Amino acid sequence: MPKKFKIKVVLVGNPNTGKSTLFNALTGVRQHVGNWPGKTVEKKEGILEYKGRTIKIIDLPGTYSLTAYTEEEAITARFINGTKPNVVVQIIDAQNLERNLFMTVQLIESGAPLILAINMLDLTQKENIQIDTKKLSILLGIPVVPISAKQKKGIENLMQTIVGYFENPPTSFLKLKYGTKIESETKKRYDLVKNLSKEVLSSPTLQGDNTSDKIDKILLNKFLGIPIFLVITWLMFQATFKLSKPLINWIETLFALLAKESFLILDKIGALKWTQSLIVDGIIGGVGGVLVFIPIIGTLFLLIALLEDSGYMARIAYLMDNFMQKLGLHGKAFIPLIIGFGCNVPGIMATRTLATKRDRLLTILINPFISCGARLPVYALFAGAFFSSYQGLIVFSMYLLGIFIAILAGLIFKKILLKTTSSPFVIELPPYRYPALQGILLHAWGKIWLFIKKAGTIILAFSIIIWLMSSLPVGVDYGSNKSLAGKMGEIASPIFEPLGFGNWESSVALLFGLAGKEIIVSTFGTLYGVNIENTQSVSQALKDNFTPLSAYAFMVFVSLYVPCLPTIAIIKRELNSWKWAIFVIFYTTAVAWIMAFIVYQGGSLLGFN
Amino acid sequence: MGTKNTNYLKMKKLLLSQLKQGIRAEILKVDCGKNFTGRLCDLGLFEGTNVTIVKNDHFGPLILKILNSKIALGRGEAAKIYAKEI
Numbered sequence: 020m021p022k023k024f025k026i027k028v029v030l031v032g033n034p035n036t037g038k039s040t041l042f043n044a045l046t047g048v049r050q051h052v053g054n055w056p057g058k059t060v061e062k063k064e065g066i067l068e069y070k071g072r073t074i075k076i077i078d079l080p081g082t083y084s085l086t087a088y089t090e091e092e093a094i095t096a097r098f099i100n101g102t103k104p105n106v107v108v109q110i111i112d113a114q115n116l117e118r119n120l121f122m123t124v125q126l127i128e129s130g131a132p133l134i135l136a137i138n139m140l141d142l143t144q145k146e147n148i149q150i151d152t153k154k155l156s157i158l159l160g161i162p163v164v165p166i167s168a169k170q171k172k173g174i175e176n177l178m179q180t181i182v183g184y185f186e187n188p189p190t191s192f193l194k195l196k197y198g199t200k201i202e203s204e205t206k207k208r209y210d211l212v213k214n215l216s217k218e219v220l221s222s223p224t225l226q227g228d229n230t231s232d233k234i235d236k237i238l239l240n241k242f243l244g245i246p247i248f249l250v251i252t253w254l255m256f257q258a259t260f261k262l263s264k265p266l267i268n269w270i271e272t273l274f275a276l277l278a279k280e281s282f283l284i285l286d287k288i289g290a291l292k293w294t295q296s297l298i299v300d301g302i303i304g305g306v307g308g309v310l311v312f313i314p315i316i317g318t319l320f321l322l323i324a325l326l327e328d329s330g331y332m333a334r335i336a337y338l339m340d341n342f343m344q345k346l347g348l349h350g351k352a353f354i355p356l357i358i359g360f361g362c363n364v365p366g367i368m369a370t371r372t373l374a375t376k377r378d379r380l381l382t383i384l385i386n387p388f389i390s391c392g393a394r395l396p397v398y399a400l401f402a403g404a405f406f407s408s409y410q411g412l413i414v415f416s417m418y419l420l421g422i423f424i425a426i427l428a429g430l431i432f433k434k435i436l437l438k439t440t441s442s443p444f445v446i447e448l449p450p451y452r453y454p455a456l457q458g459i460l461l462h463a464w465g466k467i468w469l470f471i472k473k474a475g476t477i478i479l480a481f482s483i484i485i486w487l488m489s490s491l492p493v494g495v496d497y498g499s500n501k502s503l504a505g506k507m508g509e510i511a512s513p514i515f516e517p518l519g520f521g522n523w524e525s526s527v528a529l530l531f532g533l534a535g536k537e538i539i540v541s542t543f544g545t546l547y548g549v550n551i552e553n554t555q556s557v558s559q560a561l562k563d564n565f566t567p568l569s570a571y572a573f574m575v576f577v578s579l580y581v582p583c584l585p586t587i588a589i590i591k592r593e594l595n596s597w598k599w600a601i602f603v604i605f606y607t608t609a610v611a612w613i614m615a616f617i618v619y620q621g622g623s624l625l626g627f628n
Numbered sequence: 629m630g631t632k633n634t635n636y637l638k639m640k641k642l643l644l645s646q647l648k649q650g651i652r653a654e655i656l657k658v659d660c661g662k663n664f665t666g667r668l669c670d671l672g673l674f675e676g677t678n679v680t681i682v683k684n685d686h687f688g689p690l691i692l693k694i695l696n697s698k699i700a701l702g703r704g705e706a707a708k709i710y711a712k713e714i
Contacts, residue, residue: 084670088663118672118695205669206676231698232682241685337700341688349702350689374663443664444689444702445671 026074026185027102031095031126032110033119034081035330035449037138041110041168042078043458069178077104083118085125089374099131106181107131110138110168113150114450116220120212127159134162134184136177141167151219158215160189169455231450235334244338251331255322256418260411263314270314274307297486305482305541306475309396316392316470320361321463328454332357336446346426347433349444352382356425359389360418361466363586366391367593375442380599381432383590387582387607388425390418393536397577400540404558405570413571417578424579424610481531481538485545488527504546518576518612519569519619529576535583568627572619579611642713644681645690645706651681653711660708671699678714 032038046065063078079098080091099107109126111119116137126133137150156163162180166173228236238247278299285295326332332354340350352373359366366386370379390398394417402413488504495501500509500523508523511530515521524546532539547560565573581587581604591600622628647653655677658665665674672695673679682698683691689700 083667086666086670088667088670115696118697121670121672205674209672209674209677235683235691235698239683239691333700337689337691340700340702344702350700443660443667443705444700445664445667445705446700447671448691448698448700 025072026106026181027077027104028074028106028108028181029077029079029098029104030108030110031079031099031122032081033083033112033115033122035447036081036110036112036115036119037168038078038081038110040455040458041136041138041166042076043455043461044168044171044174045076067178069182072182074178074181082122084122085129089372091371096129099126100129105132105185106134108134108136108177108181110136113137113148116150117209117212117216120215121208123159124208124211127161132184132188134164134177134180135159136164136166136173138166138168141170141172149221151221155215155219158218162189229450231330234451235448238331238334239337248335248338255319255326256415257411258322259315259318260414263318266314267311270311274303274311277307278303293490296490297483301482301486301545302479304544304547305485306479307544309478309537309541310471311396313467313470315395315399316361317463317467319392319395320466321459323358323361324459324462325454326357328452328459330449330451333446333448337448340444346381346385346429348378348381348429349442351444351446352378355382355386356389359386359391361392363387363389363391363582364589367586367589370593373442378442380594381429383594384432384599384603385425385429387586387603388421388428388579388610390421390578391536391582393583394578396537396540398574400543400557401561401565401570401574404561405565405567413574417574420575420614421578424614428610477534478538478541481534482541482545485527485531485542489546514612515576517620518615519572519623520565520576522564524564525573529580532577533581533584535585536577539577566628568619568622571622572615575618576611576615579614580608582607641710643707644679644692644701644709644711645684645703647681647684647711647713649681649684652678652714653681654678654714655709655711657710658708659710660705664705671697673699673709679711 030038030042042063042065045067065076065078067074067076077098079095082089082092082095084092085096085099086092098104107126109119109123111123123133123135135155137152150165152163152165162184164173164177164180166177238244240247281303282295282299285298326335335357336350336353338350339353343350343353352370354372355366355369357366358369363386366389367383370382370386373379373382395414398414398417399410402410406413485504488507489502491503499505504527505523507530508526511526512521512523515526515529524543527546528539528542531542543557543561547557561570587600587604590603591597594600641656642653644653644655655673655675658668658674660668668674673692677694680693681690682693687703689702690706692699692701
């Protein structure tokens, strides 16, 4: 029997108030992230049992006001007015009481059933800010609860207040009436807020710099800011490889063992030769080859979440604004590019925070060149096989190439396609803080889980398809050029001949790689089969088919061609245009072909092989 | 610079983008178009409010302290806001 939701609660608040932390504290892992129907704004929901009641909690996007400047704010306003939640909880950052109360006033005006949760009382006690929550409650005529989302203090009290509010809603609201002109409305709201905070807030006169200001003096320094940012990025990628390496070795050994054991067991029970091949070559070779890279992708997402949660991400937008202006964009457009290093799909979704369609289009068009986590397995496989002593450097060069091409593409698009100017740049630089570990782990786990699910579904399906195509028609040698896959690859391979990888296996891998670039690795894994004696067999087979130069040209092509079909689908959805989505397929492939051609032919002329 | 010059500057309306680091200023006029002006209102920046210039490198965005938060504002936009030193 489906459970009836007794109480529907929504969380609202300014960005950087600890709203997500509170949401995580309330719902833990019992949360679901999706999209608003027909919209490109993220919707987070969770369920909570409290004293026999079922409470559904909806986390609305962080907003500064109920006036609709971005799509996210429009959604928040519409949701509160249209869906009539039982209780609206606004999280308030105690350090920023006045600006937060501005939205409170708007919420009261709209007649929302409002409770205030004032966050970071722990922090303010340290900084000696006192807020008289009782007085504020009386003045506003609504419940006010002090909490600390991070230390999970006051949560019980908040839950009690929510239930109490639901069962006995207060009868008298503060009625606020203002003039009709927008500007005077703002002024009157702020005047009211100023008077309110005078009544309830006592803070020592802020003198000198606080810790965040001191950190900013260094991290945002005129000369040091960008070099420090580059060093941080470099360290991030170093850490990604160093931290994940032992885990990768461990998983590799595990899968080699699994392949060997399954082979022996299947042999013992007298399984048919083809089932043995399907399971060992097809499934274990294909899926295992990709799952091996979970540690890399997991670490990368963990580090990106760390950047975001610590408050540094907004600083990156500040630092890169000057540079991005040259591409006809502003600093905020740099954030989707950084996220793109993890995966282009969330990267493209992150363009939602940009206010104009033009900025979004430009940022989306260059995002596919940013090397995502799924390309890393390919780089790692090839760099490991051909350039083992310069592995890090070779992989790093792929990232630089992607960035370089993205910049070039940005300049060209700005010149020919989108001559209008960038939208205005404004971003809040929140105080630095220690990241909430739970939130970061939940975030990274969500991404890893998505990847595992993908490995269990799409990649598994493709592994089986590739295996079938390599085994059919019946009687053909597995993975030979006489097989279906081989024939298909041979038709396509002349296109790649001038790039140095005219072997049919590459063509097949690139074709299947359209579904996701990590599938390139699993395709090679399936085609060459995993050797049950050692795990090096794919590398060995690659060495028979590629030279170091053609391997590098192949990496270049993989780095730049069509990001993957999910990315194309998200581009279509975000821009609501097939035209642009199809354009991305063709222009990225053309760029990839040209660059790989230059690398291979240029390299050959210079005498490399 | 002579005192005469400084006095003259103090009396005149200046663009936010021209103000030096560390200065506290009163906003006189925001000329950023309806939408963006509205956004700045939400952040607490509108005619009559006071802001502090936390950082102005004379290239790239400015950092302002508005109410109790730090806001980075593009140079182009800061050049459309009039303010006076206080």
